[in-house]
Amino acid sequence: MILMKRPIFVLLTLLLFSIACVGISTPATQTVAAIPTGTNDNPLVYGNITLKGDPEFITQTRAALALLEEKDPEAFTKIQTYVGIIEQGQHSGMWAWEIPPRYEVGNATAFYSVTWYASTIAHDATHSELYTRYQNEHPGRACPSRGVQRRGDRALL
Numbered sequence: 001m002i003l004m005k006r007p008i009f010v011l012l013t014l015l016l017f018s019i020a021c022v023g024i025s026t027p028a029t030q031t032v033a034a035i036p037t038g039t040n041d042n043p044l045v046y047g048n049i050t051l052k053g054d055p056e057f058i059t060q061t062r063a064a065l066a067l068l069e070e071k072d073p074e075a076f077t078k079i080q081t082y083v084g085i086i087e088q089g090q091h092s093g094m095w096a097w098e099i100p101p102r103y104e105v106g107n108a109t110a111f112y113s114v115t116w117y118a119s120t121i122a123h124d125a126t127h128s129e130l131y132t133r134y135q136n137e138h139p140g141r142a143c144p145s146r147g148v149q150r151r152g153d154r155a156l157l
Ligand SMILES: [Zn+2]
Pocket: 123, 124, 127, 149, 150, 153, 156
C-alpha cells in the first residue's frame, strides 16, 4: 500500500502548484481538458459521465465504458464529450437536448451483452454530437434530428 501513496503525493503537488499559478497566468484560449478515464475512486462516475442505476447496471455500464476506452479510444473520447449521464430506464434513447445530455438505457439493451451495450453508447453519443453541432450552427432553432432521430439511425448504422 506504500505504492498507493506516491500518486496521491504527485496529485497534491500538482494541485498546490496549480493553485499557486492562479492569477499569474491566464490562458489566452480555452483549452480542451484531457478526457479523464475510468480509474476513478467513485463507481458512479466514469471520466466525465455520471452513472445512475442499480448496482448490476453500474457494473455493466462500467464494463461497457472500459471496453470502449480500451478498444476504441476515438469513440470513447466522443462519448466523454457528448454524454454527461448514463441512466438505467424503461427504454433506450439519447436525451441530447438535456443539460448535460443523458443516455437512458433499458435493461434489454444494457444486459444483452457488454459488446452490444458498448456499441449502443457509441451510437447514441453520435446523436448527441450531431445535435450539439446543429445547435452551434443554428442557435435558437429546433434540431430536426429530434423528430427524425430513429429514421436517421439507418444512416448512422
Ligand atoms: Zn440511434
